[in-house]
Amino acid sequence: MSSFTPTEQRLAVTRGRYPGFPREPAILVRLIKHIYKRVHDDANALLKPWGINHPEYNILMMLYGTEGYTLNPSQLADAAGEKSANITRLTNELCDKGLVERTASDEDRRKVTLTLTAKGLAMIEGFLPDICALLERQAGGLQPRESAQLERLLKKFLDHLDQG
Amino acid sequence: MSSFTPTEQRLAVTRGRYPGFPREPAILVRLIKHIYKRVHDDANALLKPWGINHPEYNILMMLYGTEGYTLNPSQLADAAGEKSANITRLTNELCDKGLVERTASDEDRRKVTLTLTAKGLAMIEGFLPDICALLERQAGGLQPRESAQLERLLKKFLDHLDQG
DNA sequence: AATAAGTTGTACATAAATGTACTAAATGCC
DNA sequence: GGCATTTAGTACATTTATGTACAACTTATT
DSSP states (O other): OOTTHHHHHHHHHHHHHOTTSOHHHHHHHHHHHHHHHHHHHHHHHHHGGGTOOHHHHHHHHHHHTSGGGEEOHHHHHHHHTOOHHHHHHHHHHHHHTTSEEEEEOSSOTTOEEEEEOHHHHHHHHHHHHHHHHHHHHHTTTSOHHHHHHHHHHHHHHHHHHHHO | OOTTHHHHHHHHHHHHHOTTSOHHHHHHHHHHHHHHHHHHHHHHHHHGGGTOOHHHHHHHHHHHTSGGGEEOHHHHHHHHTOOHHHHHHHHHHHHHTTSEEEEEOSSOTTOEEEEEOHHHHHHHHHHHHHHHHHHHHHTTTSOHHHHHHHHHHHHHHHHHHHHO
16 A cells, blocks of 8 residues: 555545545645655755765756856855755755855855855765765666656646646 | 756756766655745745645645545654654644644544544635646646546656655 | 553754845946 | 945844654564
8 A cells, every 4th residue: 555545535535525626736745745755855865974965966066057056145045945044054064064165256246156065076976976865766666668657747747736 | 948947957067077967856855845945935925824834735625635634743744754753843833823722632642633623624624725826727727638648657656766 | 550652742952944125246327 | 524325234123944862653583
């Protein structure tokens, strides 16, 4: 039995009580939530020995995925899906750990640039093998065709969310 | 341009630096994360006027979806995907608001039962029309066929996560 | 019955995330 | 130039979530 079965049963009861409750959307949203929690927890567990958590990992990977390893706090907030107040806290911690460097921008002195340090880069390349293995394990249940299809459908879902 | 395009560009840079980084799994995980955040924020915004947040809504709906409107804290933790320590806090708040009632179980005095009150039921039926509209809007970008397909693929993904 | 082993739930300390208000700097306008 | 408006970033207070330890109780074993 899937871990999702009880959720479906509850949904059936709910629809018995309130027939207008839309089955498909509710199922999709709940599935997304379940999956997200699992993925998030798995990543946290993997990263713990490295002394960082999932949001910090995301920050590091956003910098790693940028030419020059550099972003502003606001770009980073956007990229990592965090609120800007959160970015301050997270990058403070990463600076304290010596993984990221914070410098003032010349062109616009309101701005700050955040750059991955050599130490940060080394850490990333240290945990990436494990991360890759985790990602492949997590998505390993799907055939390439299914995976591509899932990607297409999730993108469509997200695009529609962005519009509405 | 989709809000996801920058993420894909960053992934391309990442793969340039670390070719072993698996594209498909990373894309899927990041899509799920983006969608989850959006859905979560939307729900919070809708529920704010009702004086509750998304996790509290989840608790209420788990009770609403159960015969007898009653669950134990541990069942509830499982159902809502929250840690048990969190359930104590959340249900305390819901009790304070008069939406949920906490009583001691007769059969096993370690146990506690949490039951939806009439007031809680009334609140649920008050916000359900808006919730239904939101859910339909969120998933409205997909045709029924696509929706069913997405459901199937997400379930497969989740089942595989549960095994590993 | 006595005791060991396991469950259930909560309290408390800690960590993580968010909202609000504010400072400093840039931009546009007159 | 001076003044209003907008933008970037952060500090602080508050809210939300988690981890750990513990107390109360049941169940199993002998």
